[in-house]
Amino acid sequence: MSGQAVSCKEALSIVLREAAPFAIDYRPLAEAAGLVLAEAVVADVDLPPFDNSAMDGFALRAEGRTVAAGTEFDVAGAQVAGDEATAAGEGGAWEIMTGARMPAGLDSVVPVERIEVIGRDDAGRPSRIRLTADVKPGDNVRLRGQDVESGTTVLRAGTVVDSAAVMVLSSLGVDRVAVRRRPKVAVLNTGRELVDDPRRPLASGEIRNSNGPFLAARVAAAGAELVLRETVTDEPADFLAALERTLAAGADVVLSTGAVSMGRHDFVPDALRSIGADIRFHKVEIRPGRPLLFARLAGGQLYFGLPGNPASAAVGLRFFAEAALRAFTGQAPERPLRMPLAADWSKRAALRFHLKGRVELAGGVLRARILHGQESFKVQPLLVANAWIVLPEDTMQFQAGDMVDVYAPGHAEGLKIEEVVQ
Structure with missing residues (x-):
């Protein structure tokens, strides 16, 4: 198959068949940010875990009816955040703060801005209040399970653990999650004309290496770990030695740029065959980047030989290598x-x-x-x-x-x- 160009659809199908998801790893939530969930997370508690006040104010018993402005209440107690469950008794209002558990028997909260204090005790605390606005049943109360009900699937497998996921999981008391590790990627840039040192003046025929820094940045943005980046000459022996170093660094995926077209100095295909690599395709019916090469190395690692022109290398990474990175972490194929x-x-x-x-x-x-x-x-x-x-x-x-x-x-x-x- 490596001798003729394949369609983009066929090439992607080949890549995805070779990129089996990594093994599941269970990690503390604190270490899971940026990783991809391997299993769904199902809530085993309600969120909020109890009815609580959304405002600083006074908790009342409305019992399904609007409580009219002008109604007066004795203040029977107080409840602050962190207090244990308590019962309100038969009558009266309870002073309450935001987040405090609702006393049993009370079902609505009037904000402090909508009451008038008409009596205080010896310590200066409100002892009797008058409503200055109507209070509807359930006003300003957060109900148990109103955000998340126990048994709800809150995150599906294939979801990235981002900051929002960390907040939800922390709220639910989840301390460990099943994830897949980050893919490890190495980048090799071939070409004796490439100069890595930006301070060095260019000699005749030399150019700055832009592919290397670009690919390194894109690999990180794709959620992978860059384990090695090197620039090598057009000598096959130098290239193979560098390739050995990428594998020793633990790379799951190797990206190279240059030396994959049909010119006399495009040595990468033959060099790969010399070490037992299985070239799955070489040339895809796309533009830019038609000479794209994809192989599986003898140790199972995936190899993407990207053309040397910057846009061609960018397309090869974006639409083929990134597809493999998604598959390694168990994410579904991307949809445009x-x-x-x-x-x-x-x-x-x-x-x-x-x-x-x-x-x-x-x-x-x-x-x-x-x-x-x-x-x-x-x-x-x-x-x-x-x-x-x-x-x-x-x-x-x-x-x-x-x-x-x-x-x-x-x-x-x-x-x-x-x-x-x-």
């Missing part, structure tokens, strides 16, 4: 957003195009705009782009308003949209 194209556009080849794009909000409508500068060597458009716009293989002409697939810059990110002032 659909939105109308902002302007006409035409393709020059019957390939699946991945285009630098910008999602704009204008007049209350989201539109996807294909940016200028789609050449695979151009990096400046990435500063403006906030999305990838994907066009299918079988359509060549697109008109403004046609619905297209839109993806965020990374699988773990949302779209950052700014309104366009017209």
Whole structure:
């Protein structure tokens, strides 16, 4: 299969078959932030765990009827946050603070701003009050289980443990969760023309290494751990030695850039075969990034050989390597957003195009705009782009308003949209 180009759909299917989910790991909640849940979390308690006051004020017994303004109550007791359950008795109001447990028998709270104190005890505490506004049954009371009922599935497997998840799980008293570890990724940039030191003047024919820092940043944004990054020459022996170092560092996935096309110096495919790698495909019917190579190494690690042009490398990482990272952590395959194209556009080849794009909000409508500068060597458009716009293989002409697939810059990110002032 490695000798001929495969469709994008077939390539993704191959990648996902090779990226089986990691084993389940049980970790303390404090260590789980940013990881992906391997099992659903079901609440075994109610949240809130008891009826409590939403306001500082006075708890009353409405019994299903509106209590009219002007009604007076003796103050029979007080309840503050942290007090144990208590019974209110037959009559009177109870002074209560926000979060305090409702005394049994009381069902509504009037805020302190809506009462008039008409009597105080010797210590200056309210002893009798008058309502200055009507109180409806249930006003300002948070009911037991009103947020989460016991038995509710609050988080499903495949969910990232973000700050909101940490808050909910902490509220429910969950101290350990089942997760899958972060994938470990290594990056190798090939090419004797590449210069890593930004302070070193360039010699004739040399260029700055932009792919390495870019891929390192994108790997972290994708929720993976970068375990090694190296720049190597175009000598197969140097490349294989560096590859050994990536495996020794524990990489699950190796990304390389350059040396995967069909030129005389594109040595990566033969070098991989020499160490027993199984090349699953080499060339995908996409643009940019058609020479993409995917292999399984002898030790089971996945290898993505990305083309050296920056946009091609970015597409290979975003749409193929990131798909594997999602699968390793048990996340479902990504689904695109659909939105109308902002302007006409035409393709020059019957390939699946991945285009630098910008999602704009204008007049209350989201539109996807294909940016200028789609050449695979151009990096400046990435500063403006906030999305990838994907066009299918079988359509060549697109008109403004046609619905297209839109993806965020990374699988773990949302779209950052700014309104366009017209």
